[in-house]
Amino acid sequence: DTAVSQTPKYLVTQMGNDKSIKCEQNLGHDTMYWYKQDSKKFLKIMFSYNNKELIINETVPNRFSPKSPDKAHLNLHINSLELGDSAVYFCASSQAVGSTYEQYFGPGTRLTVT
Amino acid sequence: GDSVTQMEGPVTLSEEAFLTINCTYTATGYPSLFWYVQYPGEGLQLLLKATKADDKGSNKGFEATYRKETTSFHLEKGSVQVSDSAVYFCALNAGGTSYGKLTFGQGTILTVHP
Numbered sequence: 001d002t003a004v005s006q007t008p009k010y011l012v013t014q015m016g017n018d019k020s021i022k023c024e025q026n027l028g029h030d031t032m033y034w035y036k037q038d039s040k041k042f043l044k045i046m047f048s049y050n051n052k053e054l055i056i057n058e059t060v061p062n063r064f065s066p067k068s069p070d071k072a073h074l075n076l077h078i079n080s081l082e083l084g085d086s087a088v089y090f091c092a093s094s095q096a097v098g099s100t101y102e103q104y105f106g107p108g109t110r111l112t113v114t
Numbered sequence: 115g116d117s118v119t120q121m122e123g124p125v126t127l128s129e130e131a132f133l134t135i136n137c138t139y140t141a142t143g144y145p146s147l148f149w150y151v152q153y154p155g156e157g158l159q160l161l162l163k164a165t166k167a168d169d170k171g172s173n174k175g176f177e178a179t180y181r182k183e184t185t186s187f188h189l190e191k192g193s194v195q196v197s198d199s200a201v202y203f204c205a206l207n208a209g210g211t212s213y214g215k216l217t218f219g220q221g222t223i224l225t226v227h228p
Contacts, residue, residue: 004157031214041201043158043218055213090157099146099209100165103216105157 003027004106006091012112013081021076021109023091030096031055032074033103034066037088049074050097078111086113116141116208120219127194127226135189135222137178137204145206147171147180147187148216152201161189161202194226 004025013019025032033056034046048056049068063079074091088108094101121136139145146165150158162171167182176191187204204219 033214033216035216041152041221041223043203043216043221045215045217048213048215050213056215058215092158094214097214099144099207099212099214100163101207101214102148102160102163103214105150105159107157 004091004093004104006089006106006109008109009107010110010112012114014114015081015083017081018077018079019081019111020078021089021091021111023074023076023106025072025091025093025104025106027093027095027104029093029104030071031094031101032068032071033092033094034074034076035090035092035105037090037108039087043090047074047076048097055097081111081113083113086111116145116206116212116217118204118206118217118219120202120204120222123221124223124225127224129196129226129228130193131226133189133191133194133198133224135202135204135224137187137189137219139185139187139204139206141185141206141208141217143208143210145208147178148205148207149176149178149187149189150203150205150218152203152221154200158203194224196226196228199224199226 047066091106092103149161164171164180
């Protein structure tokens with residue numbers, strides 16, 4: 001029944017490691033997003049894919065690499081993790097690209113880098 | 115660029131009090147406006163939206179009116195409940211070349227006491 005799911009929910013790792021976060025949506029949407037929420041709750045877009053094509057790539061370090069194997073999945077791989085990467089990462093999806101389409105968010109993945 | 119400014123929090127109210135959370139925005143064109151709510155430990159849920167000037171979004175007793183002349187989208191509720199305690203985010207989607215990106219305000223933490 002879950003519309004947008006993410007795994008894992010919690011991720012604790014050491015600096016320098018490589019990790020991935022997975023996202024799946026069962027809403028039949030064409031567009032998926034990754035947002036980062038910092039410790040002050042501020043949310044910022046990182047990436048967006050529409051029909052498996054990258055359409056938004058905000059100023060994110062190239063250690064972050066999104067991959068969309070199909071329209072229902074958008075994964076986030078992070079290389080050489082740094083302390084500043086600690087945050088909650090949210091996946092979202094929308095029916096299409098456009099200003100009126102609401103976005104549905106996953107439960108978030110809390111990443112802690114030690 | 116596009117931006118959203120919310121009133122500083124946290125906001126603490128007694129049950130049945132009146133709630134207003136101010137939100138103003140800066141955007142080119144005609145953005146859609148949203149209020150999202152984040153309950154503790156959860157992802158974001160859409161609370162309400164408005165896609166054009168003078169539209170009023172409403173849901174669960176919450177209301178907000180899209181005021182183009184004052185570039186505002188203030189959230190109101192006549193009588194809050196303890197269960198309304200959460201973080202509230204105002205957001206805009208400018209459409210066009212923003213490709214569906216949501217630009218968020220900084221969030222307002224609301225605590226309602228019995």
